[in-house]
Amino acid sequence: MQLFLQRVIDGLTNGSAYALVAVALVLIFKATTLINFAQGEQAMLGAFFALQLWMWGVPMWGAVIISMILSALLAALIERTLIRPFDPSDHLPLVIVTLGLFLGINALAGLIWRFDPWRFPELFPSGVAFSIGGANVTWYAVCTVLSAIVILGSLQLLLSRTKIGLAFRAVSSNLESSQLVGIRVGPTLQFGWALAAAVGTLGASIYVANPVLSIEPTVMLTVLVFAASAAALGGLDSLWGALAGGLGIGFIQSLLVQYAPFIPTELSLLTAVVVLLVVLFFRPAGFFGTAAVERV
Amino acid sequence: MTTVRPAEPVLEAKGLKASYGPIQVIHGIDFVVNQGEVVVILGANGAGKTTTLRAISGMIDTGGSVKLNGEEIVGKNSADVVRRGVAHVPQGRGTFPELTVEENLRVGAYVAPKSANLEEDMQYWYDQYPVLYERREQTAGSLSGGEQQMLAVSRALMSHPKLLLLDEPSLGLAPLIVEGLFEQFAKLNKERGMTLLVVEQNAHLALGIANRGYVLESGEIAISGEASELMNNDAIRKAYLGV
Amino acid sequence: MAARIITAGSTEHRNYKLIVGGLGVLAFILFAFAYIDTASLEIAGNKYNLSIIRVNKAIAFAIAILGLQVIVGYTGQLALGQSFFFGMGAYITAWLVADHSWPYLLTLIVVVPACFIVGMILGIPALRVKGLYLALITLGLAAVFPSLVKLDALSDYTNGAGGKSVSESKLIPPGWLGGGVDAPRGTISNLDRFAEFLQTFPVVGGFFGDGPLSSREEERMWKLILLTLMLVACCWLVSNLIQSRPGRAMRAVRDNETGAAVSGINLASTKTLAFGVASALGGVGGTAYVMEVGIASPDDFAQVIAILFIVGLVVGGVGTISGAIVGAFVIVFVPDWSSSTQELPIVPERWLQGPTGSLILGAGLILLTFVLPGGIVAAYRRLKARFIQIVPGVPTMPSMAAAAEAAIDTTGVDTPTAQEPTGV
Numbered sequence: 001m002q003l004f005l006q007r008v009i010d011g012l013t014n015g016s017a018y019a020l021v022a023v024a025l026v027l028i029f030k031a032t033t034l035i036n037f038a039q040g041e042q043a044m045l046g047a048f049f050a051l052q053l054w055m056w057g058v059p060m061w062g063a064v065i066i067s068m069i070l071s072a073l074l075a076a077l078i079e080r081t082l083i084r085p086f087d088p089s090d091h092l093p094l095v096i097v098t099l100g101l102f103l104g105i106n107a108l109a110g111l112i113w114r115f116d117p118w119r120f121p122e123l124f125p126s127g128v129a130f131s132i133g134g135a136n137v138t139w140y141a142v143c144t145v146l147s148a149i150v151i152l153g154s155l156q157l158l159l160s161r162t163k164i165g166l167a168f169r170a171v172s173s174n175l176e177s178s179q180l181v182g183i184r185v186g187p188t189l190q191f192g193w194a195l196a197a198a199v200g201t202l203g204a205s206i207y208v209a210n211p212v213l214s215i216e217p218t219v220m221l222t223v224l225v226f227a228a229s230a231a232a233l234g235g236l237d238s239l240w241g242a243l244a245g246g247l248g249i250g251f252i253q254s255l256l257v258q259y260a261p262f263i264p265t266e267l268s269l270l271t272a273v274v275v276l277l278v279v280l281f282f283r284p285a286g287f288f289g290t291a292a293v294e295r296v
Numbered sequence: 297m298t299t300v301r302p303a304e305p306v307l308e309a310k311g312l313k314a315s316y317g318p319i320q321v322i323h324g325i326d327f328v329v330n331q332g333e334v335v336v337i338l339g340a341n342g343a344g345k346t347t348t349l350r351a352i353s354g355m356i357d358t359g360g361s362v363k364l365n366g367e368e369i370v371g372k373n374s375a376d377v378v379r380r381g382v383a384h385v386p387q388g389r390g391t392f393p394e395l396t397v398e399e400n401l402r403v404g405a406y407v408a409p410k411s412a413n414l415e416e417d418m419q420y421w422y423d424q425y426p427v428l429y430e431r432r433e434q435t436a437g438s439l440s441g442g443e444q445q446m447l448a449v450s451r452a453l454m455s456h457p458k459l460l461l462l463d464e465p466s467l468g469l470a471p472l473i474v475e476g477l478f479e480q481f482a483k484l485n486k487e488r489g490m491t492l493l494v495v496e497q498n499a500h501l502a503l504g505i506a507n508r509g510y511v512l513e514s515g516e517i518a519i520s521g522e523a524s525e526l527m528n529n530d531a532i533r534k535a536y537l538g539v
Numbered sequence: 540m541a542a543r544i545i546t547a548g549s550t551e552h553r554n555y556k557l558i559v560g561g562l563g564v565l566a567f568i569l570f571a572f573a574y575i576d577t578a579s580l581e582i583a584g585n586k587y588n589l590s591i592i593r594v595n596k597a598i599a600f601a602i603a604i605l606g607l608q609v610i611v612g613y614t615g616q617l618a619l620g621q622s623f624f625f626g627m628g629a630y631i632t633a634w635l636v637a638d639h640s641w642p643y644l645l646t647l648i649v650v651v652p653a654c655f656i657v658g659m660i661l662g663i664p665a666l667r668v669k670g671l672y673l674a675l676i677t678l679g680l681a682a683v684f685p686s687l688v689k690l691d692a693l694s695d696y697t698n699g700a701g702g703k704s705v706s707e708s709k710l711i712p713p714g715w716l717g718g719g720v721d722a723p724r725g726t727i728s729n730l731d732r733f734a735e736f737l738q739t740f741p742v743v744g745g746f747f748g749d750g751p752l753s754s755r756e757e758e759r760m761w762k763l764i765l766l767t768l769m770l771v772a773c774c775w776l777v778s779n780l781i782q783s784r785p786g787r788a789m790r791a792v793r794d795n796e797t798g799a800a801v802s803g804i805n806l807a808s809t810k811t812l813a814f815g816v817a818s819a820l821g822g823v824g825g826t827a828y829v830m831e832v833g834i835a836s837p838d839d840f841a842q843v844i845a846i847l848f849i850v851g852l853v854v855g856g857v858g859t860i861s862g863a864i865v866g867a868f869v870i871v872f873v874p875d876w877s878s879s880t881q882e883l884p885i886v887p888e889r890w891l892q893g894p895t896g897s898l899i900l901g902a903g904l905i906l907l908t909f910v911l912p913g914g915i916v917a918a919y920r921r922l923k924a925r926f927i928q929i930v931p932g933v934p935t936m937p938s939m940a941a942a943a944e945a946a947i948d949t950t951g952v953d954t955p956t957a958q959e960p961t962g963v
Contacts, residue, residue: 037674095617095671097905099619100904103847103901107898108898160399163406166402169394176390177390177392179378180383180386180390181451182375182406182455183406185375225683229679232672269682276675276676277679280672281664281667281668
């Protein structure tokens with residue numbers, strides 16, 4: 001029981017980090033039905049910005065916030081120059097551009113910071129917050145889960161209470177009509193990209209701030225797969241679905257590693273892909289989504 | 297507000313051309329919509345009625361000239377045209393299905409003038425269509441066709457436009473609901489002085505509320521005149537009124 | 540200058556094809572002998588390797604990218620996880636050769652059907668989901684492959700993280716060509732004779748080395764010949780497939796899925812076939828890869844390889860057969876040469892050490908999507924059309940069908956008419 005609880009807690013912790021990257025994917029997918037394959041790499045780059053700023057002496061949370069802004073600006077630039085020129089309904093060029101970004105950003109980070117693991121500053125207090133049924137809950141776990149909930153809540157508020165948020169949802173809902181009510185679609189989508197990058201950067205920073213992990217340019221490769229299947233599980237267009245999906249994936253991963261010894265740790269990635277396959281095959285709209293998956 | 301006549305043109309199209317990629321659909325048409333008028337564009341399927349409205353709103357490749365209150369709007373993008381006071385209710389309603397009724401109205405006021413009072417405007421439309429008030433927390437996608445059309449019209453008017461473009465408002469709606477809608481359009485025109493440009497297949501209904509009309513055929517204007525003249529025109533009676 | 544116009548099917552066209560083909564074969568032979576071992580190019584103090592090892596690798600990649608052409612280029616399905624099948628083919632070959640002493644080429648009788656079937660099965664989701672969802676699933680599969688072969692349960696076959704080595708098994712040229720297995724040291728083989736013949740040429744003779752070939756050189760040469768033949772065979776098969784009835788169905792699915800369906804094309808079977816063929820080609824590419832490198836190791840089949848294949852697909856030219864080959868050379872030589880570049884004016888040294896090649900490829904991929912969506916092959920064709928244009932002949936009654944085909948071809952579908960026989 002104690003072990004089970006420990007596993008659940010670990011799963012929830014990882015899952016919250018996946019959820020934040022998944023939310024970034026969802027934000028862009030909602031608005032453009034595009035899956036940004038470079039999302040994980042953008043987030044990784046953002047986390048490195050934060051690390052670099054911190055090493056230059058910026059207080060760690062200040063570093064994270066500045067890097068979120070930098071990532072958002074970069075994403076806005078990417079949207080304007082590399083994404084907007086293409087017809088949104090023609091997927092191949094857009095997939096190619098995001099894969100090019102994937103490759104390019106990964107290489108750029110590798111050139112700047114080398115492929116070595118770096119210690120990331122601890123964003124949350126260290127040590128155990130409390131114990132439950134013999135299982136230790138670290139401050140990191142508590143703060144990660146709380147952060148995910150707080151961020152999703154703020155996003156929810158932003159999207160439903162602000163003018164730009166409403167415009168973003170309008171564009172997601174009906175592109176043509178949003179032009180007809182005077183919304184400038186380009187800048188609105190650009191806002192979505194910026195927002196997604198900021199959230200992704202925060203997610204990556206929190207993920208690599210895990211005391212048992214470190215940051216390196218390859219760190220988000222697998223996280224993106226987990227995040228993508230979390231997003232799919234949640235329905236790809238639902239914010240809270242992404243959180244539920246992220247927690248679900250983290251949970252499944254954690255339990256399988258513990259209780260299915262024939263599945264080695266490495267294969268937790270496979271579970272994510274299998275979940276992705278099963279969900280898209282049997283329930284393409286996920287469990288919270290509304291999007292009709294393109295069918296034949 | 298009272299109706300202002302004699303008219304000054306709100307919208308003046310000269311040699312308006314429009315094309316979808318390489319295919320030209322509108323071949324240089326002239327028409328005028330005066331302040332406080334209801335003008336109807338009639339025509340068969342594929343005559344270019346919807347395209348004309350889309351050209352005005354800057355949604356497709358457009359040539360020639362369209363002046364809105366004297367200002368050239370050809371070549372401007374949709375958002376800019378809307379900001380200059382054109383509200384367009386597209387064919388098939390064009391509501392935001394994932395947004396609630398209330399959010400739809402709020403989005404409608406996206407480019408409303410600063411002087412507009414959002415809450416008051418919303419209340420006005422809730423009073424006009426109490427069913428929208430009842431369903432204000434529901435998503436637009438869950439409304440019936442007629443309710444969606446009411447919402448679409450209300451939403452368009454939330455921006456305080458100078459000109460309202462209506463594209464086939466009767467499409468797919470039950471006759472009774474259509475009648476109610478057209479009554480509302482007439483009321484809008486009379487009571488609020490709203491200028492309307494309506495594209496409609498149901499010529500009888502449309503001419504009933506219109507001051508003037510144009511008949512489009514294959515992207516060109518075939519006939520134009522006062523609504524009453526058109527009503528009595530034999531060719532139109534045969535082709536569009538089914539008598 | 541006005542372009543020279545050649546009528547398809549005329550004597551002139553036949554001569555043109557013969558000349559181009561002949562030049563290609565000649566260039567191939569000269570290349571093989573000139574760069575047999577460690578030939579290199581020195582530019583501005585940097586040494587660039589041209590060796591056959593890299594060419595062979597490029598050929599293996601070309602076969603895999605050819606598979607992507609079938610599924611992405613011709614059928615329009617975003618199945619992007621080709622590294623999965625590339626790895627699968629490589630591991631099957633490595634296992635059969637190392638543990639069961641099969642000859643390399645014989646392993647294809649297992650690799651092809653195995654990859655074909657697995658590809659078809661994994662393609663089933665694509666019958667229900669398409670577009671980006673398919674891209675997501677297939678890239679996920681590509682990400683999983685390395686951890687799959689590292690599984691303990693499979694380590695008897697795959698040898699875990701260390702990789703399955705077949706290095707003790709050699710590809711030995713047959714007796715009539717090379718020294719053969721039993722040939723004593725110092726035997727002069729036909730390959731040696733030819734090399735020495737080339738060395739006798741004035742001026743250029745020096746390019747072709749000195750004296751007879753070592754057994755390692757002969758082996759490399761033999762590999763190059765085998766791999767080239769495999770590539771040519773695959774190109775030929777794909778070009779025939781594309782022109783055939785199922786191939787036309789694939790193109791129809793790509794251009795307008797609904798239109799294809801209402802024209803009586805069975806979407807499910809067409810897509811499934813395309814998946815099968817694409818995966819089988821990925822497997823053959825993997826076999827070719829193991830023939831060259833002698834080991835199948837997990838990280839050679841990571842997700843990034845799948846992305847590199849896509850780079851090759853796009854850079855070469857989506858929906859062209861020759862694009863697969865051009866693209867493969869780009870993805871092999873760009874990273875290789877960029878890591879060989881130790882010094883460049885202006886550019887700081889630290890930017891040259893590390894994944895500079897990937898950065899160039901990533902940036903190039905994006906740039907190309909903007910300036911040259913058809914890839915290098917499209918650019919070449921545009922250039923060529925300024926000098927030589929091949930036009931369909933005046934149709935006579937019985938060949939109306941052929942003329943119709945030709946008319947289709949000029950509208951952008953890849954034509955194998957001027958196919959490079961060497962593939963290089």
